[in-house]
Amino acid sequence: MITCNEIIKHYDGKKVLDGLSFHVKEGEVFGLLGPNGAGKTTTIKAILGLTKLDGGEIKKNPELHIGYSPETPYFHPFLSAYEVMLFYAKIQKIPAQLAVQQTLEFLKVVGLESEMNKKVKKYSKGMLQRLAVAQALLGEPGLLILDEPSSGLDAFGRVEMKKMILRLKREGRTIILNSHILSDVESVADRVMIINKGRLVRSVNLNHDDGSINLENVFLEALKGESL
């Protein structure tokens, strides 16, 4: 689906990505873990084509459509969720009839169908996060990138978000999940990559059947001895 080969990125003379390489397979949920400043967001920006790399390459199908849900989503507060969805559908040049169909479908997926005519300014943080995921689903993307989808959510919101990601996983979607909540990643991801200072520290296959892997221990062990 997508392969990053030795990608390098500098910001103000500081190496943020230091020869990072990984591969995301079709249909898997790929967890991206690391301490603050590890290079997770830069990796996502590089995949999305929002930042120019200083070295290495990202191999992906040029036709690959990527859906992106940002960590702190902003939507025009005077629009309703329904209007937000139609706006992003129009930008993607999705035909009008299909846009309405997908809008209704994905707002239902994220549990916002009963609130879709409410102005976004009246939305809670959790509702905004769910709307961000819904807009990312427009156009049926081949790859979904969820950047800290549980950021700022209360316990109830986190449970809802986790359920939603599991639902998307069951639908066979390929997802890159960037989160600092280890338990959330552990319960939904098939594979996890731990990075620090722009380098790959460890890659772990999570076997959900036997529950033999404790991600918290793996994470702490991987970063043991690393300067953070």
Add this chain to the structure above:
Amino acid sequence: MIPITQIVIKEKLRNKVIYVFGLLGAILMVLISTGNGLSINGIRVTDFEQRVPVAIAINSFIGCLTAIIISLQTIPNEIERKTTHLILSRRVDRGTYMFALSMGNISASVMTMFALNLSLFVFIALLGRFDLMVSVLWSTTIMTINVIALSAIVSTLSISVPLFINAILSIGIYFLGVFHNLLSTLTNAMEGPSGQVYGFLLMVIPNFSAVQKQAANALISGIVDFYPLVVQLIFAYVAVTLSFFMFRQEV
């Protein structure tokens, strides 16, 4: 591109600053159009006909300031809110995106200018001076060209220039443009290379005064020289086209 422009217009027309300026314009129109309190250089101006150019000049000034306010923050806000990520990740071309935002600024600025002038037309109608309607409409339309040019320049600068510096630059460009003819005369009177340097600098400043002069001609005689208007529109076109090529390194 059109949905992005539309959303900018919708957002701008919700900006309270625009309504404050609109209200201020309406109050000024009331003061200028009614009563007999207007006095210029100590001479009382009693005829409505004589007050109209003053009203248009004030509206043009407020319209240009509003265009600066409207155009200053749209693009920096988009980058700060990271709306850029959501748009650009959908394979929208960066240049097209910036162009669409600039067009939104220009459209909102023109709409505000129209709203400002609306109160003037209301007073013309109330006073039954329908004979002035066409010339005032023509004159205000010409003045709108300045608003278009200013909004285009501010929008394009806002892509790369920090907000505060852009605000100062924009006001500077506006005032230099308003005094363009005067500065040209002074530059022509200067001798040596400094005169040539100032002359070159003036070439990159849009000539707002030339457009204002044609707006006055439209009002007084109805005879308009289209050359300065076309030059100003070319300025606006070049400025807005530059938005295709300018972009912050990081979005």
